[in-house]
Amino acid sequence: MICGTSGLITRRTAVLRLAGVAGGLLATSRAAGEDLGCLQDQTVRWLVGYTPGGGYDAYARLVEPFLERALEARIMIQNLPGAAGAVALRTLADARPDGRTIGIFDGPGALWSVALRERGVPDPARDLTMLARVTRLQQMLVTGPRSGARRLDDLLALGRRRRLVFGATATSSQNFVTCAVTSRIFGLEVDYVVGYPGSRELTLALIRGDVDVISLNVESGLDALGPEGITPLFLVAPEPVPYPQLERVPRLGAPSTLEPQRRDQFAGASADARELGDAIGTYLGFGRIVAAPAGLHDSVRRCLQHAVWTALRDPELAVAAARAQRTLAVATADQAQREMAAARAAIVRILPIAAAAARRAR
């Protein structure tokens, strides 16, 4: 007996409680230990579905040293290009769920492929474990020196005088989907020239005056702005972009960021136009995702999510990314998971519009 009366506990109870506390502490420290070093000294394969030099590769190589530090493991980046990233995504989904294979992938692109029921493309919701979002995808509609438009208002005025010509890579590409949805938002009559092999050929087409407007990924398109009279008209981005040259460019995106002063321009500010603006922003905003195969053991999943999050929040990474003019818009696995559900719903809204535009483009 340690103490008397009603508050008394027996020595046995005290020992059991102490043992419980000790056990709890031990379990907690073990879990923490797992979180910190579950893959210590092991080699983790990081799959990138595109060739070296592209945006996904650049992000993977930016994050790699910080993730190595957080995981205390070796990271080996493996470029597995093919089928617009689907080969690497399939390889990632099929990998053994032991934490030693992770990948970075185009979230909106993967969801779009699933919506189109493309064969062989894994469903991120079913076949992958979200680890974090590295950044959002943002598009900007730009015009060239020969269109005569310098601002969004110029383009809308031009669109009232004649049919505009938009250029795109393929009818399933994000640049085409962005063009299709935004032309609907602004009520523009548009013809499409589709089939340019990539964004560099699209940019040249704009400089030559083959087309009036194209949509470019914000980061890769920054280089093209300026020297040849390529002018950004507006951004499709759910969050503000941190580039000075785009500071004054109007933005269309998620509900919280839809700029009220621009609403009047959206085809009479109809509810439909606003809803479409939200949908395209939500769809693109799902972003570039780091993931592992589905079926990870809980401890490994927690460990990887913690390590990726630690790496992405490293202040040195922020400095390196800023120097490379790469935006970081990081999100936890849980947030990425929620955004995936929202992006799926947004696809349901924009898919018929993109499909109708694709039929016209053919």
Place this chain on the structure above:
Amino acid sequence: MAPILQAASDGWALVFSWPNILYPVIGTIAAMVFAALPGISGVTLMALAIPLTFQWEPLQVVLLFGALTGGATFMGSTTAILLNIPGSAPSAATTLDGYPMARMGQARTALAASATASALGSTFGVMVLIALVPAVTRVIPLMGPPEYLMLALLGLGTIGTLVRGSVVKGLAMACLGLMTSFIGLDPRTAAPRFTFGSLYLQDGLGLVPVFLGLFAVAEVIALMASASATVSGRVRPEELTGSTRDGILSVFRHPGIFFRSSIIGTVIGMVPGLGGTVAAFVAYGAAARTVGTDGRFGQGDIRGVIAPEAAHDAKDGGSLLPTLALGIPANGGTAMLLSVLALHGIRPGAELMTEQLPLAFALIWSLFLSNWLTSILGLALVRPFSRLTIVRISRLAPAILALATLGAFAHLGRAADVMVALGFGVFGWLLNTFGWPRIAFVIAFVLGPLFEQNLQLTMTLHGLGRIHFWSRPSVVLIAGLIVLAVLLPRMRRRVG
């Protein structure tokens, strides 16, 4: 022009000062060593080098990556000439005449001609680059889908000149090459075509595994089946007849072919997406048309080595024009270069071409130095390299097969590429054995995507009234060249 020349001089001083010179020299040697393995390109090496450079100054990065861009090309041609292994896709054009020369015991001549044409072609490309830097913004837009379409037609038109024997067989192989090039995603709709549900086939068949199969693996089978003891049929070094001097001089004996190929390489280099393979094959085809079918072209003609080599290296200078001035990469190498420059806070475009012009020229001179360095080292190694052609086939064939399969795998790290290389090896051997022209298949396969994409784009743009096909001077010029290409051989025969 004066500021350009001043910046060129400043850039030169940056490269050729101590210890800066070490970066391009080390980069070149590293690129040469790595590129000895088929399938490993400068791009792969750049990707591997990125983590090393995080703490470097921009100048050091520019010097190293300029050298990596230029240093990997020559070794690909060396294995193409000696072993029929195209070290990179553009080197496949060099195998067509280079390897037959090696089989005739003239590997030294072919290697020396290749090194000389490479160095001079690169110099030509760099000179054009310097001359066009002030006018780049006016030059680049002159080329569009109609011009690319006509270039593709010009290249496809060379098949008629290159094919010997049955015209029907030539046409059949060209059609098969075009059809094979259409495997993959439709360029407009991204719908899969001829993929049989396979993700691997969605990007189409890769040039590297197909070429390694058609040339290297097929050659291994042919060598094993042949009665010859060695590649050259000779067993002692003194029996080899070629000489380094002849190879070097051959480039100066054929100035027309050299300049025409260098121009083709530079122009094609400027066009994003076309790349060295198209440049090499179009230059090879143009040389074939000039030479006609009377000579040994395609069977060990030195002109068939000079043309693709000059074009391939001249392309490097041209490809830097849109990369530096407009921030639009012309090929995989320059895309990687842009990515690395961005990591170090350098944005190509107006700022680089005005305030940081000496840095841009440091990159250009580093590329130039690396091309010359590879050629000089290549010339120094001509003699020991040429001895590979007197190694016994029983020892050489397994090594070629191992290199070819390793190269097919190393290119993109895909095991299926090895199977493709082996399959096309058997296919290539069958073509050779039964006298079906492999060259028709290869040219059509290389130019098929260029033809298809630009035919569709040209028709759409013409239909929308955005272009007027026959009002473009460059279209008319290339159309004239195509007509000449068709008529010239007939006129020659008539005169003859």
